[in-house]
Amino acid sequence: MMIFSEALKEKIRSYLERYETKRSAILPVLHEIQKEFTYIDDEHILTLEKDFGLNRVHVREVVTFYSAYLTEKPKKFRILFCDSVSCHIEGTQKVMAKIEDFMSSYKKKEKELPFSLEGVPCLGVCGGAPAMFVNEDRYLNVSCDNVEAILKKYDH
Amino acid sequence: MGTVETKEEVTFKLNGIDVTVPKGTTVMAAAKREKVAIPHFCWHPGLSVAGVCRFCMVKVKGRPKLEISCNLEATPGMEVDTVSDEVKDSHKWALEFHLANHPLDCPICDQAGECGLQKYYMSVGKYNSQMTEEKVLKPKALDVGDKLVLDTERCILCSRCVRFENEVTKTGGLGIFDRGDRAIIGTYGDEKITHNYQENLVDICPVGAFTSKEFRFKQRVWFLKEKSSICPGCSTGCAVSIHAKPEMETYFRVKPRYDKKVNGHWMCDKGREILSGLDKKERLENSYLQDQDEFSTCERPDMINHLNSLLSRFRGKKISLLVSAQYTNEEYERLFSFFVEKMGVRSIFQWRSKEEKLNDFDGILLRGDRNPNTRGLLDALRKFHILKEVENEFEACLTSSSDLIFAFSPLLSSSFSSFEEDLARLSKLKSCVCLFTTSYQARDYIGFNSLIPLVSFPEKTGHYTNYKGEKRELEGAYPSFIHEGFDVCELVNELDSNIKASLRA
Incomplete structure (x- = not known):
């Protein structure tokens, strides 16, 4: 059984106290768990039920509703590429295809792929379109020319 | 819940007619009371308001948009319209969206005939579908409980079952997972629902998503007849209706009937097992007389004569009655007025289950006393000045050295785990x-002098007295398919008149 750290437990308790019903605290509690473990799986949900009295069904409803909660261990580097209108006009499709190419080169070399690529809605920086996140780092004006260099910084 | 108990009243206009309801009543509940049909899926009078199906749209004069009536409190002077073209149009398109991903597999669906989608298509739908998109495929025939099968494709996500689990049984076993057109109802992982109120989920599901393992594929519902009765499974006395197909001589299912005072909208799964043992092949069909270690059948008049001759033969000797608490008040009354008053029988024993835990209660409906009429039996005995407490006197009866015992056996062997053992001991x-x-x-216990077939509870009218002392009426009776079966009252009447005749002679 995966055990929550004392700091995490303390945080969860403080969220649970904050609301009238425990169920109301599920969102922030899940955020804390994802911060610590990078994803949320059955073990975490069952621990929440056992140690904190949150119904497992209620928790799972929330986890599966929001795609921002990950139910599987993510790759080391998550690329979130904006595929909304402004970035689309500025060439999201081409850059994403370039990233796919880059990622498939790992397969040819039989190396383990440290990246995952997802299209996400607007990142709120249309002025720097196309925009992307690699984990917590933000990149603006990403293009076919510079994207490979950016990604290579992460995997050397 | 639809209505709130207050003395204050409000008057509003429903389709131009003044309607007065208690303050706090929703338009939906008021319309239901006034027999104005507003189509709805997610609203259920026994559950909280969810407002998710968006089907029960009405127009309130002076407000710009249509509103859902299930979450709309009636206020003084409000003018509600449920029949205008605008409202009808909204019902039609709401239904089209509900059916967007529905598989339309009515020919193989058990709900057909009592399905909300079918009903509303005929009353408010009748559109030509404009959907050309592929339907979303979802898991089917999931085993989600001991008594449940779940088809998530047929589900319209009304969330009645989720609210039932959260509010009535408080088990929280069901949830809506995922989102949008991929959203499905389900349990956590492969878990199963195990509580004693599962079949209520089948009852409240407005479509064929939850179906009953027990009833699945047994019968089309439009062939079933329905009669009001009282569940004899325990001393709560839930109002139920029994569904049967008389021409097939088979009982198919039991459903709860709304009764505000006793069971509300629900009943337990134990109560639905009362039909076991009612099949023709499990019933005693004829009268039997024992003759040299063999039972031979006999006609009804012969059996009456036989019982009468026994009664005269044992006159002045010790005659005992052994009765279970599963007969009606009327039957007890008739039985004791004959045996106690006419025949002077004073030793009456209660035949109860060895394993019963009288004071058990599951907090919802099911009680430990698995007899429907313990109170009625005690009241009847008291009326004839025989003072009794609730206790199992089977052993006392065995050791009472009675010369003649008339044993009225429990009618529901399902609530009597020691029934066969008791029969064996009694027959020896x-x-x-x-x-x-x-x-x-x-018939397997050869020691009995005679076996007299009785009709069972769906085949008689009368009353039970439940644990609170309320009279519960068995309203409708099916004609018994045990043609040689005796009704207790009739049987006693015949014995009585025969005795009178023999005294006169």
């Missing part, structure tokens, strides 16, 4: 034992 007594029963099993 030296006394002359006449067994009045519905169970075919009795």
Whole structure:
């Protein structure tokens, strides 16, 4: 059984106290768990039920509703590429295809792929379109020319 | 819940007619009371308001948009319209969206005939579908409980079942997972629902998503007849209706009937097991007389004569009655007025289950006393000045050295785990034992003097008195398909008139 750290437990308790019903605290509690473990799986949900009295069904409803909660261990580097209108006009499709190419080169070399690529809605920086996140780092004006260099910084 | 109990009242206009309802009543509940049909899926009078199906749209004069009536409190002077073209149009398109991903597999669906989608398509739909998109495929025929099968494709996500689990049984076993057109109802992982109120989920599901394992594929619902009765499964006395197909001589299912005071909208799964043992092949169909270690059948008049001759033969000797608490008040009344007042019988024993835990209660409906009429039996005995407490006197009856015992067996062997054992011990007594029963099993115990077939609870009218002392009426009776079966009152009447005749002679 995966055990929550004392700091995490303390945080969860403080969220649970904050609301009238425990169920109301599920969102922030899940955020804390994802911060610590990078994803949320059955073990975490069952621990929440056992140690904190949150119904497992209620928790799972929330986890599966929001795609921002990950139910599987993510790759080391998550690329979130904006595929909304402004970035689309500025060439999201081409850059994403370039990233796919880059990622498939790992397969040819039989190396383990440290990246995952997802299209996400607007990142709120249309002025720097196309925009992307690699984990917590933000990149603006990403293009076919510079994207490979950016990604290579992460995997050397 | 639809209505709130207050004395204050409000008057509003529903389709131009003044309607007065208690303050706090929703337009939906008021319309239901006034028999104005507003189509709805997610609203259920026994559950909280969810407002998710967006089907029960009405127009309120002076407000710009249509509103859902299930979450709309009636206020003084409000003018509500449920029949205008605008409202009808909204119902039609709401239905089209509900059916967007529905598989339309009515020919193989068990809900057909009592399905909300079918009903509303005919009353408010009748559109030509404009959907050309592929339907979203979802898991089917999931085993989600001991008594449940779930088809998530047929589900319209009304969330009645989720609210039932959260509010009534408080088990929280069901949830809506995922999102949008991929959203499905389900349990956590492969878990199963195990509580004693599962079949209520089948009842409240407005479509064919939850179906009953027990009833699945047994019968089309439009062939079933329905009669109001009272559940004899325990001392709560839930109002139920029994669904049967008389021409097939088969009982198919039990459903709860709304009764505000006793069971509300629900009943337990134990109560739905009362039909076991009612099949023709499990019933005692004929009268049997024991003759040299063999039972031979006899006609009804012969059995009456036989019982009468026994009664005269044992006149002045010790005659006992052994009765279970599963008969109606009327039957007890008739039985005791004959045996106690006419025949002077004073030794009456209660035949109860060995394993019963009288004071058990599951917090919702099911009680430990698995007899429907313990109170009625005690009241009747008291009326004839025989003072009794609730206790199992089966052992006392065995050791009472009675010469003649008239044993009225439990009618529901399902709530009597020691039934066969009791029969075996009773049949080995030296006394002359006449067994009045519905169970075919009795034929295996050769020691009885005679076996008298009885009609069972769906086949009689009368009253039970429940644990609170409320009279519960068995309203409708099916004609018994046990043609040789006796009704207790009729049987006693015949014995009585025969005795009178023999005294006169």
